[in-house]
Amino acid sequence: MTTPPTGPDGPRADDVAPAGHPDPPADGVPPDGRDVPAGAGGAVPRADDVPQWRRLSNRMLLIHPVQSLLQFLPALLGLLIAGTTSGNGPVYSLLGAAAAIAFGILRWLTTSYRISTEQVQVRRGVLNRRVLSVRRDRIRTVDVSAPALHRVLGLARVTVGTGLSDRSRTDGLRLDALNAATAAELREELLHRADPGPATSPATAAPATAGDTAAGDTAAGSRAAGPGSRTGSRAGGFPWTPPAPPTGTELARLSPRWIGYGPFTLSGLVTVGVIGAFLSRLVNEFHLDPTRYGATRELAARVLHTSLPLLIGELVLGLLVLAAIASTCGYVLAFWGFRLTRLPGGTLHVTRGLITTRAITLEERRLRGVEVSEPLLLRAVGGARCIAIATGLRVGRGAERGGSLLLPSAPRAEARRVAVAVLGRAEPITVPLTRHGPAARRRRYTRALVPCALLVLAAVVLHALVPVPDWVPVATLVLLVLAVLVAADRYRGLGHALVDGTLVAGRGSLVRRRSALPTDGIIGWNLRRSYFQRRAGLATLTATTAGGEQAYPVPDLPLADATGLADAALPGLLTPFLVPAGSGSDQGRRPVRPRSDAADRAAG
Amino acid sequence: MCHRCGVSEQTLQLRPPRHRVHRRAIWYWTASAAPMWLVLIAAQIVALVLGWGWLRHWWVVTLPLTVLLAAAHLVVMPQWRYRVHRWEVTPEAVYTQSGWFNQERRIAPVSRIQTVDTDRGPFEQIFRLTNVTVTTASAAGPLRIHGLDRDDALRVVDQLTADTQAERGDAT
The missing domain is CATH 1.20.58 (Methane Monooxygenase Hydroxylase; Chain G, domain 1)
Known part of the structure; x- marks a missing residue:
């Protein structure tokens, strides 16, 4: 049984309605008295209030086969060159490619969309027809991206983000792809004219103006003049670049010097892995023997004659160099031309990308906070990045962090400046955090050391039982040293603060984060106490929110502080459940029997 | 402090x-x-x-x-x-405690509730028990009350439904 609350905005669960739902506003019923701006017709085609279903750009018929071919390229090459290979693998690959092409065409034929004054609808599916409908006032973000092929053909992919961050069907509202000009108009249309309703103004006016002044005072004001001409000149080089919004305050722009932080992101490790897998697959497909060719034979001979520790050292070094190069390339590819702009309509606008360009627009009233994150290596060279905590933007993995990245790896001061400008308040980012005390420090050490100690023990036992080189148990001792260092650093990063109506949580060593969540975005508390935490008198207070990672923990607070923090952050919520300390209730290992229910009823 | x-x-x-x-x-x-x-x-x-x-x-x-x-x-x-599993519903908040070795308390304001569900698995039907799940807009914070008697569960749902209907806004 489901009982959705009925607010004016209706239940969340109905945001994306399955096909069965008839949608009254779009199917004939005229929009109830809402004023449609006259200029809207350009981006939103409609004939007499009932918009037509529209296909995606027909140039996609070129892209689908190319994409499928690229995907099956290694196997096809194997088929073409090696010719008579044993086994049917390549044949299946060819069939697979043909099927993928057919599927692509079929998908294009069966996908259509329409946009009315009330909602955006996407109809797709071959056997299983689905109509996805999203009400336009629920649209949080619009992400316009153009991979290389799309750019050559003047296309752009539009992804509409709603508040359904807890569902995995993110590709539900992806229009892949539209003409670039249509896509840009669509974005303007959806975000800037979609909801002139009352929710916008009171909620965001204060932070937005505060942010404007903060940014304008520091750096953005002086830079705001420049951008138009540069993006304009770049637009000539390619069929399409995301159109730069004409007005707005520029909050950040990529400085070429930041590319120096690229190697320290290590995002390239994945790339190196993928390339490695690709090469090994090529070797398999072609039945190559590395010992047959001059260069590789020499390499193989050297590998066989090097001592093991030296070989490991060389491998690690080589891998690191490769990863650094790949990371730098990745950084340039993803973030070239990065600009973060605040538009007058109350949106943040990010454009970036060298080959694949992306333009992400995010409504500021969907912003639930910001996070400054410093991965260990990046922190060592004084870098950091800034991430938005917003509903409708799931925090992705990898260097691009989905669409939520507000600033790629950059100097720490810059990341903080952007965080302050976006948040509209300075203190949450700059204030020193309250430490969590000796018990939390002890817990950092036990949690780091115990697993390592077990490993050392296992190595010693193994050494005693089977012939293992003597250096193995000794080498594991290094782990203990590392564990101590990590534990000390983890404690240094641990902290919290409640300033300026914002909950600030700092944590982590390998990735140190400082999350700043304005308390009006917090929608509940999880107070978790493991057995060992209860013994140490600690608790992990987690603030849940509708944006970003959904839960932002403040780990290992002394219990009284956790209660106090939760109570101070959302005044009133905990009040009915608070009792003076030592009033005979639990807080010990186990709850005791409660007072009788009859007394409770009388009391409340 | x-x-x-x-x-x-x-x-x-x-x-x-x-x-x-x-x-x-x-x-x-x-x-x-x-x-x-x-x-x-x-x-x-x-x-x-x-x-x-x-x-x-x-x-x-x-x-x-x-x-x-x-x-x-x-x-x-x-x-x-x-001994650990407990629950309480007031007009303003839902408050649960669960777990055994590791324990967790969850509190969510009624104004932020998105859905209230009840469900019964096969085992729960044998023991005539009902679970109540209260979700908020955060994927991290569903509050589950396990093992309620059917009548209690219905009462909880009725109360929450009545309380949430008074609230406005999209609760994110």
């Missing part, structure tokens, strides 16, 4: 929620944990009967150990859970 967060000098502590779950939940927890142990034990008995000779010594040791662990778990865990 935590000066920065403005915690008052008189320390307050969070009391547990008022209501326990239904007593039948103890049996439900026992019954739902038992199959895992039964499978483990049965597998070892089969291995003991059919297995290779040199592994017999191994099973002879682990089998009684497994039985002991199973007995301890099946006796201690449900009782412990019963």
Whole structure:
């Protein structure tokens, strides 16, 4: 049984309605008295209030086969060159490619969309027809991206983000792809004219103006003049670049010097892995023997004659160099031309990308906070990045962090400046955090050391039982040293603060984060106490929110502080459940029997 | 004390929620944990009967150990859970406590509730128990009240439905 609350905005669960739902506003019923701006017709085609279903750009018929071919390229090459290979693998690959092409065409034929004054609808599916409908006032973000092929053909992919961050069907509202000009108009249309309703103004006016002044005072004001001409000149080089919004305050722009932080992101490790897998697959497909060719034979001979520790050292070094190069390339590819702009309509606008360009627009009233994150290596060279905590933007993995990245790896001061400008308040980012005390420090050490100690023990036992080189148990001792260092650093990063109506949580060593969540975005508390935490008198207070990672923990607070923090952050919520300390209730290992229910009823 | 967060000098502590779950939940927890142990034990008995000779010594040791662990778990865990699992619903907030070895309290304001669901699995139907799940806009924070009597569950749902209807906004 489901009982959705009925607010004016209706239940969340109905945001994306399955096909069965008839949608009254779009199917004939005229929009109830809402004023449609006259200029809207350009981006939103409609004939007499009932918009037509529209296909995606027909140039996609070129892209689908190319994409499928690229995907099956290694196997096809194997088929073409090696010719008579044993086994049917390549044949299946060819069939697979043909099927993928057919599927692509079929998908294009069966996908259509329409946009009315009330909602955006996407109809797709071959056997299983689905109509996805999203009400336009629920649209949080619009992400316009153009991979290389799309750019050559003047296309752009539009992804509409709603508040359904807890569902995995993110590709539900992806229009892949539209003409670039249509896509840009669509974005303007959806975000800037979609909801002139009352929710916008009171909620965001204060932070937005505060942010404007903060940014304008520091750096953005002086830079705001420049951008138009540069993006304009770049637009000539390619069929399409995301159109730069004409007005707005520029909050950040990529400085070429930041590319120096690229190697320290290590995002390239994945790339190196993928390339490695690709090469090994090529070797398999072609039945190559590395010992047959001059260069590789020499390499193989050297590998066989090097001592093991030296070989490991060389491998690690080589891998690191490769990863650094790949990371730098990745950084340039993803973030070239990065600009973060605040538009007058109350949106943040990010454009970036060298080959694949992306333009992400995010409504500021969907912003639930910001996070400054410093991965260990990046922190060592004084870098950091800034991430938005917003509903409708799931925090992705990898260097691009989905669409939520507000600033790629950059100097720490810059990341903080952007965080302050976006948040509209300075203190949450700059204030020193309250430490969590000796018990939390002890817990950092036990949690780091115990697993390592077990490993050392296992190595010693193994050494005693089977012939293992003597250096193995000794080498594991290094782990203990590392564990101590990590534990000390983890404690240094641990902290919290409640300033300026914002909950600030700092944590982590390998990735140190400082999350700043304005308390009006917090929608509940999880107070978790493991057995060992209860013994140490600690608790992990987690603030849940509708944006970003959904839960932002403040780990290992002394219990009284956790209660106090939760109570101070959302005044009133905990009040009915608070009792003076030592009033005979639990807080010990186990709850005791409660007072009788009859007394409770009388009391409340 | 935590000066920065403005915690008052008189320390307050969070009391547990008022209501326990239904007593039948103890049996439900026992019954739902038992199959895992039964499978483990049965597998070892089969291995003991059919297995290779040199592994017999191994099973002879682990089998009684497994039985002991199973007995301890099946006796201690449900009782412990019963002492921990609690819930309370006020017009302003939903408050739950769950777990046993690791425990968790969750609080969500009624104004932020998105849906209220009830569900009963096969085991729960045998023991005539109902779960109530309260979700908010955060994927991390569903509040689950396990093992309520059916009537209690319906009352909770009715109350929450009435309370949430008074609220406006999209609760994110």
